[in-house]
Amino acid sequence: MPVIPWTDDDVIRAFPEFAIEVPALGAGQQKVAYKASDVALKVLLQDPDSVDDEAATTIERFQREMSAMQATTCPHVATLVSGPELRTIGETERYWYTEPLLAGGTLKQRLRLGPLSHTEAADLARSLLLAVDAMWAQGIVHRDIKPDNIGYLSDGTVVLADLGIALLTEMYPVTNSQLVGPGTQYYAAPEQYQMRRNTTIDFRTDLFQVGIVVAESVMGYHPFRQPGTGHIEQLTSFDATVLDSFNLPAGLRELIPRLLAPHQSGRYRSVQRALKALGSGS
Structure with missing residues (x-):
């Protein structure tokens, strides 16, 4: 401290x-x-x-x-x-x-008690997607979505906080190398490790981070912190079959693997499409 x-x-x-x-x-x-x-x-x-x-x-x-x-x-x-x-x-x-005031504590604190229910996880996913959509409408990419930065108001509303490394895209070209680099290592998207001038950081980077958080919330453990292979290698090879044992509703089952696609082109082309997929069966 x-x-x-x-x-x-x-x-x-x-x-x-x-x-x-x-x-x-x-x-x-x-x-x-x-x-x-x-x-x-x-x-x-x-x-x-x-x-x-x-x-x-x-x-x-x-x-x-x-x-x-x-x-x-x-x-x-x-x-x-x-x-x-x-x-x-x-x-x-x-x-x-x-x-x-985040009177309900943080998601990190909540997950210490165990995985979220499917209803809670769907609400978390929907809230974070709405947050990403609202930020992107202003040209903002959060870049550091993780359980520490997600909290609950007294009425249970999910709030995304700590925009300290948020990127205002109108300040720089989207392909500028200043836009890359992980905010927090284990919650970064693959492209945040690609320190090249042609790397694109946009709302789809936030979508990947939402995918990590939602997967962790339903599985009870981080999807990319497993023994056996390096972290970056795991980021590019999410095995969606691990979700089969959690009996997820259709919306979450469809949403999580798509958010965790290793390349931005494999993720949703808009946040609204992600929200539609989630709403189809959550």
Whole structure:
């Protein structure tokens, strides 16, 4: 866990308008999250006045995340409640913002209890597909869809969060090499390992990641972390027959292998087609 450069008292004093609960809900490499009344308050660890290259990259990633959250309107994508703004916490100004509180926890926490029911998995798949569709309508590719970044609101709504490495495609050519590279190794699509200028990263990359998450949610284990062969080799050879023993409804049984096609051309040509396939028998 990173060192937080302010105290609990510092953050409480800095945000008198919120009933902040301490200690923090959690801290990553970039941000610290607090429960603040009925929202989540997130504070960027990076000093915005720092001049080193790593700081500049962190601030750029943060600004990209804010742009993505502001651009996308979908109940299944984390949105800004307030901010981003600068505020002095302790002795230094920091960027902060609030987003809806994931009171129901994360999918990663949920999967520790075992696989989802078929109904829950279908709802998860539908929610993530709607999120991908809404982001792609704004030219956004999430690129890091994984159980840690998926949570539940108090009413059970599935929400995709952490758009920190989301790509706004209008910012760069789609084939630019900056668009590739895995967000999280075991939830990356095959093309994210192909560091070539002609590699395409688009909504179909997110579809592959949705496929991993949904497969894991019904199987109870990661579909591409099995002993015997290398990870990248497994990514390009998903054996759909492993799903036969799970007695899946037709929609999920059709959806998962198609999402996990090794090449983008084998995946759905639009999110709407994926949603139609899911709805046909879930």
